[in-house]
Amino acid sequence: MKLKRFLLRYYPPGITLEYEQSQETKSKTIDLLDLTPESDLDEIVDDLTTEEPLRSLVASRKDQVKKLLTKLQQKLSQQDHRFYLFKVLRAHILPLTNVAFNKSGSRFITxxxxxxxxxxxTSSGxxxxxxxxxxxxxxxxxFNNPYGDKIATGSFDKTCKLWNAESGRCYHTFKGHTAEIVCLTFNxxxxxxxxxxxxxxARIWDVKSGSEITTLSGHTAEIISLNFNxxxxxxxxxxxxxxxxxxxVTTGxxxxxxxxxxxxxxNAVFNYDGKLIATGSMDRTCKLWDATTGKCLSTFRGHQDExxxxxxxxxxQFLVxxxxxxxxxxxxxxxxxLISKLEGHTxxxxxVVFNSQGTRILTASTDKTARLWDPTSGQCVQVLExxxxxxxxCAFNYEGNTIITGSKDNTCRLWR
Structure with missing residues (x-):
C-alpha cells in the first residue's frame, strides 16, 4: 500500500487520502466535522492512526498531516468581514425567479x-x-457543482434543458412532464x-445521453423541493x-x-453525513427525522407563521x-x-443560507433587505439595503466572501 497524495477539503473540513493498493488507485475521505480553531491537533492525528488503511498510510507522516490540519484550522478561523455593494445588475427585462453561483463563485446565473x-x-458583472x-x-x-461546466434550467413550458456553461450550447431538452417544472438538482x-x-x-435524467432513467411517482400534489444526500x-x-x-436513486x-x-x-434537506433529514412546512413547524428508519426524532415549534x-x-450540526x-x-x-432567534426583519x-464556514447566516426578506446574522448569539451583524x-x-459563494441577492425590482446585487 502506497500513499500518493493528500487532498484538503475546507468546507466541511476533511482530508482525502489517495493511495495505491494492488496497482489500483483508491481513496478514503476522513470527515473532520468537529474540527474547530481550538481543537487539539496532536490528539486528532493520533485518532487517525487507529484504523486501517490509515494506520499504515498516516503513521509515518504525522508531521505532514498536522500541517494540513493546521491549514484547515486557519481557514476556519478566518475573520468574517463587512460586505459592501459591489455591483447592481439589471439582469432581465422581466422579474427574476432564481439566482445561483458556481462552486468557486467566479460565475453566477439568473x-x-x-x-x-x-x-x-462575478468579478466584472x-x-x-x-x-x-x-x-x-x-x-x-x-450549476452542476462542483464542476460548473453545465447548467440545467427548468421551465413552466414543462421541459428542462441542459446547457454548456461556457458556450451556451444546448445539449439536451428533457421532455416528459405534463405540468410546470418548479425545482431541479444535479446529483x-x-x-x-x-x-x-x-x-x-419527479423524473431522473441521464446527463450524458439525455434519456429519462425513471419517473418517481407516489405524491398526490406538486413537488417543490429536491435534495440528494x-x-x-x-x-x-x-x-x-x-x-x-x-x-x-439506483432502483427508483x-x-x-x-x-x-x-x-x-x-423544503426538505439532508444533513452532511446523510443521517438526518429536516423538513419545513406551512404548518409552522420544522421536523427532524432519522434518514435510516424514517422515524421523526423531533418537532421544532415556536414560529407564529409558515x-x-x-x-x-x-x-x-446546526439547522436554521x-x-x-x-x-x-x-x-x-x-x-x-434552540440556540438563537434571528429577530429584526419586518x-x-x-x-435562508449558511456560509460554508458556518459562522454567518444570510436571510432574504420581503422587507427589501437581506441580513447577516451570528448563528450562536442571534445578533444581526449587517443589513444589506x-x-x-x-x-x-440570496446566496454565498463557496469562500463566503461574496453574496448575491435577487429581487423583484428586476436587479441582482453583488456584495463583497
Whole structure:
C-alpha cells in the first residue's frame, strides 16, 4: 500500500487520502466535522492512526498531516468581514425567479420570467451568455457543482434543458412532464439531473445521453423541493401533499414516506453525513427525522407563521429555519436545543443560507433587505439595503466572501 497524495477539503473540513493498493488507485475521505480553531491537533492525528488503511498510510507522516490540519484550522478561523455593494445588475427585462453561483463563485446565473437564463462574470458583472430556447418562465436553475461546466434550467413550458456553461450550447431538452417544472438538482457526481413538477412526479435524467432513467411517482400534489444526500444514493422529494419521500436513486424505489406535517412542505434537506433529514412546512413547524428508519426524532415549534425555508450548516450540526413571521431560529441538530432567534426583519423571510464556514447566516426578506446574522448569539451583524422591492433569493459563494441577492425590482446585487 502506497500513499500518493493528500487532498484538503475546507468546507466541511476533511482530508482525502489517495493511495495505491494492488496497482489500483483508491481513496478514503476522513470527515473532520468537529474540527474547530481550538481543537487539539496532536490528539486528532493520533485518532487517525487507529484504523486501517490509515494506520499504515498516516503513521509515518504525522508531521505532514498536522500541517494540513493546521491549514484547515486557519481557514476556519478566518475573520468574517463587512460586505459592501459591489455591483447592481439589471439582469432581465422581466422579474427574476432564481439566482445561483458556481462552486468557486467566479460565475453566477439568473433565471427570469423573460424565458431566459443568463450567465454572469462575478468579478466584472459582465453578462457572458444568454441561454435562450424555453417557451415560458425559466423558474429552476442550477450549476452542476462542483464542476460548473453545465447548467440545467427548468421551465413552466414543462421541459428542462441542459446547457454548456461556457458556450451556451444546448445539449439536451428533457421532455416528459405534463405540468410546470418548479425545482431541479444535479446529483453530486453530475451524472444525473432530477426535475420536480406540478404534475406530482419527479423524473431522473441521464446527463450524458439525455434519456429519462425513471419517473418517481407516489405524491398526490406538486413537488417543490429536491435534495440528494452527499453520496448521491438517496433523494428527497418534498410535496404540497404534506409528505416527503425518500428514494433509492439506483432502483427508483421509495424507501420511506415521512408523514407528520399537517400542511404543505416548503423544503426538505439532508444533513452532511446523510443521517438526518429536516423538513419545513406551512404548518409552522420544522421536523427532524432519522434518514435510516424514517422515524421523526423531533418537532421544532415556536414560529407564529409558515416555515418557508430550512437549511443545515456545511457540517450538518446546526439547522436554521426561516418563517413568514419575519424571524429565523437556529437549532442544534445533535441536542435538538434552540440556540438563537434571528429577530429584526419586518417582513417574511423566504430564503435562508449558511456560509460554508458556518459562522454567518444570510436571510432574504420581503422587507427589501437581506441580513447577516451570528448563528450562536442571534445578533444581526449587517443589513444589506438598497433593493426597491422584496428579495426572494440570496446566496454565498463557496469562500463566503461574496453574496448575491435577487429581487423583484428586476436587479441582482453583488456584495463583497
Amino acid at each position: 433565471g427570469s420570467y423573460d424565458r431566459t437564463c443568463k450567465v454572469w462574470d 459582465e453578462e457572458l451568455v444568454t441561454l435562450e430556447g424555453h417557451k415560458n418562465v425559466v423558474y429552476a436553475i442550477a 453530486p457526481h453530475s451524472t444525473l439531473v432530477v426535475t420536480g413538477s406540478m404534475d406530482s412526479t 452527499s453520496s448521491g444514493t438517496s433523494l428527497l422529494t418534498g410535496s404540497f401533499d404534506h409528505t416527503v419521500n425518500v428514494w433509492d 424505489r421509495c424507501i420511506h414516506t415521512l408523514i407528520g406535517h399537517q400542511l404543505e412542505i416548503s 416555515v418557508l425555508d430550512i437549511t443545515f450548516d456545511s457540517t450538518g 429555519t426561516s418563517s413568514a413571521d419575519g424571524t429565523g431560529r437556529v437549532y442544534s441538530a445533535m441536542t435538538r436545543e 417582513g417574511e423571510i423566504s430564503k 438598497g433593493h426597491s422591492d422584496e428579495i426572494f433569493s
